[in-house]
Amino acid sequence: MEPPAFHPPSCDEAVISTNDDASYCKRSAVKLGYWKDDFLGYFVRSPERKAPEINRGYFARVKGIEMCIEKFFKKTGDKCQIINLGCGFDTLYWRLREMGHMITNFVELDFPTVTARKCYQIKRNKILLEKIHVEDGEVRLSPTDLHSSNYHIVGVDLRNIDEVALKLQQSEIDFTVPTIFLAECVLVYIESQNCHNLLKWFGSNFKSAVFVNYEQVNMNDRFGEVMLNNLRQRGCSLAGVESCISLDTQISRFLNCSWHGARAWDMVQIYNSIPAPERSRVERIEMLDEAELLTQLFQHYCISVAWIGELFQDIEITVEKRLSSLNID
Numbered sequence: 001m002e003p004p005a006f007h008p009p010s011c012d013e014a015v016i017s018t019n020d021d022a023s024y025c026k027r028s029a030v031k032l033g034y035w036k037d038d039f040l041g042y043f044v045r046s047p048e049r050k051a052p053e054i055n056r057g058y059f060a061r062v063k064g065i066e067m068c069i070e071k072f073f074k075k076t077g078d079k080c081q082i083i084n085l086g087c088g089f090d091t092l093y094w095r096l097r098e099m100g101h102m103i104t105n106f107v108e109l110d111f112p113t114v115t116a117r118k119c120y121q122i123k124r125n126k127i128l129l130e131k132i133h134v135e136d137g138e139v140r141l142s143p144t145d146l147h148s149s150n151y152h153i154v155g156v157d158l159r160n161i162d163e164v165a166l167k168l169q170q171s172e173i174d175f176t177v178p179t180i181f182l183a184e185c186v187l188v189y190i191e192s193q194n195c196h197n198l199l200k201w202f203g204s205n206f207k208s209a210v211f212v213n214y215e216q217v218n219m220n221d222r223f224g225e226v227m228l229n230n231l232r233q234r235g236c237s238l239a240g241v242e243s244c245i246s247l248d249t250q251i252s253r254f255l256n257c258s259w260h261g262a263r264a265w266d267m268v269q270i271y272n273s274i275p276a277p278e279r280s281r282v283e284r285i286e287m288l289d290e291a292e293l294l295t296q297l298f299q300h301y302c303i304s305v306a307w308i309g310e311l312f313q314d315i316e317i318t319v320e321k322r323l324s325s326l327n328i329d
Helices: 010-032 052-076 092-098 112-124 126-132 161-170 192-205 222-233 247-255 267-273 276-283 291-299
Strands: 081-085 105-110 151-155 179-184 209-216 261-266 301-308
Touching: 010 052, 010 112, 052 179, 052 209, 052 267, 052 276, 052 291, 052 301, 081 092, 092 105, 092 126, 105 112, 105 161, 112 126, 112 151, 151 161, 161 192, 192 209, 192 247, 247 261, 247 301, 261 267, 267 291, 267 301, 291 301
Parallel strands: 081 105, 081 179, 105 151, 179 209
Antiparallel strands: 209 301, 261 301
16 A cells, blocks of 8 residues: 555645655665664665765764754753654654653644655554554544644645644644754745745744754855756756855844844854764765865855744854764764
8 A cells, every 4th residue: 555645736846856865865874874863764765875975964964953953952851842844754753752852742844745655654664653652642644644642744835824823733832832943955945935924923923942944055156056057957946045145144034034043054164063073983984085075065055043032042053072862973
């Protein structure tokens, strides 16, 4: 039996396919030992081996987001919510549960085409189901949505605010609980006005929140133009690319939507903030043929962090003495 088929507008199909691309790249890096993820294999079959620059780039991406989450947990403990926008086949919920975290609520949103596939895999894998099942709790499934006591995945178009609001209500979101939003190459695919409306709505409704956003930056130079052309050839027109011109435009995107503050770092800075022993470990996994190419890639991706309220205004990316605690060491 196959998961139900959904047919999105053709303009969205190329964006939806980027989930498979990212998942295969992460799986390639995991298989080589860049970080540990015992759950990704349930969603992604063994891929072909990716280039060393790609593997190390995805390590930096996952590690950078993880460092932000760790800082968030230092502030809140498990009494918090995580909302994963454009979640794809991300396995963060299961990795957190494996570590013993039982956060207040974890909600994943993506196109119904993607959530249908993810729900299908969760339903047919006992290990995945066991992690989301809480004693005396009920797991409710539809073709595109799944709801349990503290984990929800819902199919939604992020450009439709009313639909987003309804899906969050169905997922029992509490607007007063400290919340972290995660987005990996999601906002860049949303038209500027729709993105503005979404971020404005989040900023207006949540009392204490932080938004961690990973995506392209410095897209107005030659290297950026080549990246854009490659994506356009695949049918991905980056509707929100004007916010990816610089770190300043990344920050302005949030400030213009009434978020209280924001910071941004390119992936060169993020990678250099990873503890030296961990960087040395991953650099021994594969030799780079073109170190300059990795540097160029790092210069064209970034992580930005925005916040609502005072709890998260001092979040900074700095070198941590201790190693990772989310199984990436």
